[in-house]
Amino acid sequence: MTDEHPRDSEETAPLSAPGDDTRPPAREQTPPHHWAPPGPPPAPQSPPQGPSQGPSQGPPQGPPYAGAPEPTRPTYVPLGTQSYPVQHRPAEPPRGRVSGWVWPVVSVLALVIGLIGGVFGGAAYENLRSSSTEGRVTGGLNEAGTVSKAPLRPGHRSVASVAQRLLPSTIQVLAQYQGKKDGATGSGFVLDQSGHYITNNHVVADAVENHGPIEIVDENGDKYAAKVVGRSPTYDLAVLYVKGGPELPPASLGSAQVLRVGDQVVAFGSPLGLSSTVTAGIVSALNRPVTTSDTGADSSYINAVQTDAAINPGNSGGPLVDLTGQVVGVNSAIATTGSGTGEAGNIGVGFAIPIDQVKITADQILRTGEAHYPVIGATVDTLGTEDVGAKILKVNSDGPADKGGLRKGDVVTEVAGEKVADGIALIVAIRAHQPGDTIPFTVQRGGSQMSLRITLGSQIG
Numbered sequence: 001m002t003d004e005h006p007r008d009s010e011e012t013a014p015l016s017a018p019g020d021d022t023r024p025p026a027r028e029q030t031p032p033h034h035w036a037p038p039g040p041p042p043a044p045q046s047p048p049q050g051p052s053q054g055p056s057q058g059p060p061q062g063p064p065y066a067g068a069p070e071p072t073r074p075t076y077v078p079l080g081t082q083s084y085p086v087q088h089r090p091a092e093p094p095r096g097r098v099s100g101w102v103w104p105v106v107s108v109l110a111l112v113i114g115l116i117g118g119v120f121g122g123a124a125y126e127n128l129r130s131s132s133t134e135g136r137v138t139g140g141l142n143e144a145g146t147v148s149k150a151p152l153r154p155g156h157r158s159v160a161s162v163a164q165r166l167l168p169s170t171i172q173v174l175a176q177y178q179g180k181k182d183g184a185t186g187s188g189f190v191l192d193q194s195g196h197y198i199t200n201n202h203v204v205a206d207a208v209e210n211h212g213p214i215e216i217v218d219e220n221g222d223k224y225a226a227k228v229v230g231r232s233p234t235y236d237l238a239v240l241y242v243k244g245g246p247e248l249p250p251a252s253l254g255s256a257q258v259l260r261v262g263d264q265v266v267a268f269g270s271p272l273g274l275s276s277t278v279t280a281g282i283v284s285a286l287n288r289p290v291t292t293s294d295t296g297a298d299s300s301y302i303n304a305v306q307t308d309a310a311i312n313p314g315n316s317g318g319p320l321v322d323l324t325g326q327v328v329g330v331n332s333a334i335a336t337t338g339s340g341t342g343e344a345g346n347i348g349v350g351f352a353i354p355i356d357q358v359k360i361t362a363d364q365i366l367r368t369g370e371a372h373y374p375v376i377g378a379t380v381d382t383l384g385t386e387d388v389g390a391k392i393l394k395v396n397s398d399g400p401a402d403k404g405g406l407r408k409g410d411v412v413t414e415v416a417g418e419k420v421a422d423g424i425a426l427i428v429a430i431r432a433h434q435p436g437d438t439i440p441f442t443v444q445r446g447g448s449q450m451s452l453r454i455t456l457g458s459q460i461g
Contacts (some may be wrong), residue, residue, distance in 0.1 A: 135227060136229060136369055144191070144193070148252060151165050151324070159278070162266045163268075167276055172188075173226075174217060177207065187268065196239055196241055197216060197240040205231070205233070216245070227241050229369060230370055236353065262283060265283055266280045267350070271315045272312055272314050285306035289424050290428075305354055307320060312346050332352055334347075335351075374457065376399065388411075389413040390411065390426035392408055393408065395407060404441070405452045406454065413444055430456065435456050
């Protein structure tokens, strides 16, 4: 994987996190290495046994129709000199009138049958509907039983104390990858008291697309079958659900907004398949624009928390925790100096999705099964051809950018007061907000600078 990025549409290029595949580098300051997912090592090169079936494919077709019944054979009259008389059917006698009491009885019977059919049909529909919405929570995180109180008091805050608190809430995720059961290994943590877990989308994406199995493994090594409630390739997040699973304590959800560079943090997960592993470090940087991509078309842009806590393949989806015991991020990407495959392992530069974005995305998924992200309806140059700012290559007609006054050729230098270094930084800055937000853009047009206000649109992904 090279350091170059294709030109991506701001609407369609999703934020990604580390996974089983390599990721393109972050554009900010253009480091001379590659972003790679700390997911499982790549699956063997041999093709999976049998074709995989993606979600866009319909169910297998049934056996071909065997054929209609044979038509009634026609009667042949032999040709010859002998003639045959035509046979006529005798006239039927006129039918009698139906008694008046019959029609009310028939009507009542029809009504009863209709009611019975409605009851059974409604029950069948509800069963089908409940299976497709299993794991959803109408009230989102507010009703799911999340925890936000810091578990550790001042004076009791250490890496050892954090480890004792969080290890029971950390899980390993095993998913089918390229036809191999458990070919993808990642991490995750308990989201709430209703059986939901957070992990990275790239850990489970192949299993979902090919209808493969997904399992979680708790601290004791017990395995449980899991299903995906919903996922967001854009933010590289997925919400899992285990019906009748283990009673594990939910992790306390904090905020990345309170972090300062230099704060101590602890990373949890299953690097290289080593479950219940704990590593420690500091916050190395905040709001770091990072993009990662896999072998597919999806790519993900992260406004990341950077840390030097050791993160390796298999850590994907695990929690990054501060010394109060609260989750501040989801481990998602690493930087490598190798070929970009992630095999070089940790070099002290890892990235986590801020927990603030995780909570927003998880809430949307629990409520509807889908995640939404903001768009402006424009294509931005992600190759970084401008010295400063993000050049707009195309503006969609009648989209948010068009309505806000943005034009092709404009160079965006600031979003909501934050400087924009390049196209990737612009995408990350936009996706740090929510659909419906109206935010200021500072734009260079020709030799003039102007301010625009754009109301963000929404897209599922």
